[in-house]
Amino acid sequence: MSDKSRKSPRRTPIWQAIATALRGDISEGRYTTGAKLPTEAALATRFGVNRHTVRHALSALADEGLVRARRGAGVFVMARPTEYPIGRRVRFHENLLAAGRRPEKRVLHIETRAATQGEAAALDLATGDAVCAYHGLSFADEQPIALFQSLFPVGRLIGIEAALADHRSVTRALAEVGVADYTRLSTRLTAVAADATQALHLHVTEGAPLLRSSGVNADPDGRPVEFGRTWFAGDRVTLTLEV
Template sequence: MTRSPIWKSISTALAAEIAQGRYHPGDRLPTEAELAARFGVNRHTVRHALSALVEQGTLRTRRGAGVFVAARPTDYALGRRVRFHQNVAASGRTPSRRVTLRATRSADPREAAALHLAEGAAVHVIEGVSLIDDQPVAVFRSVFDALRFPALLDHMAEQNSVTAALAACGLTDYTRAETRLTAKAAPATLALTLQIAEGAPLLRSVAVNVDAAGIPVEYGTTWFAGDRVTLTIHPDDKG
């Protein structure tokens, strides 16, 4: 009887332990040296076993940090009303958001055109990281008309929620007018923030949200880690 290669047996054993819940999404596996000692093999054999699981999407590597169990992708619906916390909570996961920038500056030509503003008009910019179960899944930038929402950044500092901050400014509802999706490779800065490999797949979403009168209120760009979310589109969503 032909025996399976040792590395394959190790790969199968680790996959079974992950399936049984010994390791959970986001958990770091023992080091190569620790696994080599456990299975009585050299580190090259362990590395081969881990590489096979990485290729299958079961594991992911983080440079300088180790090998981690890959989180299962979260369904993320892109409908007329896209609310991060509601979307994630509906999938049974825990959403959170870390704001890294709140600033006012002049709009660049693309932002001004999207928001129907004069080029160079003042805009509020909010940037940050969206997390699911404490794992970063997306980096976002949202741009708003500073003249229409003068106190937006103050409310955002208090609420840490774009929807709540806009409501405090008098805008109780807004909907998605358009979304453009483009596949990208992760540059070094985004890779570091999302804790993925440089060059890993990203899905960039560029969207415009409007008020009830159809006037643009938000120009948003989001870079999703390609293996952590499954974007679903419901064009007939009534919100």
């Protein structure tokens, strides 16, 4: 095979590499919320490109809600990563309030269906037993930060579907069906790439990095009451493990 017939390796577009570098700067606190980014000319010099390439990168960050251009003033950081602790007691509302953010949940879909083999194993059920699946979107200060799916054993938690529809809050819904408290039994974290649907909900580009958390919560007797999976926007959330 000649050199000409070999396919050259796929290269990341320069504007995407610049956008990634600036996301990292924002995530690591080099540019904080409200801070003004360097001018297009300064960024062009930093990265060794023309201003059009820099403008393309900044436009991508603006589409993600990370920055906003103000006419005649420059480009400013609009978001900072949300500190989100994961330990024995994971509570979405409390976690975001503690981080100084305004929490919100949006219900996408609630359904009762048969558990898959993996879901049944996590909830200590038989494959095919009924589970309530709660699909939703989590926000911090009106910015989408995570997609989630929580599964609950219907036979063990009578009325859970109606309770979730009424309250949206998992903690309040579980309390209504008799689970006054619950703690985390296990957590697994995996890096994944956003698919088209996830990208649409989270306002990121398809293939953007997400951090998937899978966990099981149990009642005070140790019985699993929730199997949850959450896909966090990688540059909007800093997960911290509590021991």
